[in-house]
Amino acid sequence: MKDYPLSKVYQLLEPGPVVLLTTAHRGKANVMTMSWHMMVEFTPPLVACVVSEANWSFAALRSTGECVIAVPAKKLAAKAVNVGNSSGRDIDKFSAFGLTPVPAKEVGPPLVAECFANLECRVRDPRLVTKYNIFILEVVKAWIDTAQKRPKTIHHKGSGVFVVDGPELRLKSRMP
């Protein structure tokens, strides 16, 4: 995996892909599946996400203030669903589903080797956690797997229906 510029992190998350979120707490790493996230700022890249207190990851994220957002391509869709259908309370999801944890550089939770992008994050503002389970994260380090060419991401439409990235459109936008 290679360094990815923080100023381009929005290009990974703005299109709304299903992502994985890793945490580590008391010596155990865990991973969950997440679709409720959005960009908040370009530089430094800020990301908001919802991690429900019903998720096993919630306590780890709240107490350590660290996570990794990993972006899976289409070939990992079935694994992402398996991750979402199970809990770290019961199993080690990395070994159960054949995902490889790789040490991160800036944070405790691991990268996911099979994902084409990995974003190391720290909780920057927990003010909306209690009421809405919203965490404001800062991406402090980003990685890209350049061996995965033009990865297609997946988007959840509810009840196990996912839409895969289709063709690209290029239009003259003045926006970043």
Place this chain on the structure above:
Amino acid sequence: MKDYPLSKVYQLLEPGPVVLLTTAHRGKANVMTMSWHMMVEFTPPLVACVVSEANWSFAALRSTGECVIAVPAKKLAAKAVNVGNSSGRDIDKFSAFGLTPVPAKEVGPPLVAECFANLECRVRDPRLVTKYNIFILEVVKAWIDTAQKRPKTIHHKGSGVFVVDGPELRLKSRMP
């Protein structure tokens, strides 16, 4: 346009489409393009979004506390980009780009007739507006245009590159 159940609103926004956001202030309606949004709660549907204070819509949204999120299909991609490239300071974007405002039922800002879904929203929590431009909205009424069959949405990857919805994948998920 027909009623759309509030309990299924997440199926429209969770996949991360580019949306339009309308406001109305001092007798004038406006519309902007937005990709920074996420679901926060299923029922009642809560949505977080970022509307920068650099946007002309910001003052309208903050002072009226009302907006409509309208979801365009692929055929509106060029119009959505035109809306994003211009400001309501300078022009009436509805007439300039051939979008039809339709009165909403619960809020002041208009629906966009050409969009396949329209969500009438009220600001529910402005606590993060000052620091992050994040508005927490509640969707109070939702509409669907059933004449638009299987609409394909668009997702912004940055700098005018959009990815259009491709094929669907169906996987056994226990999640809503």
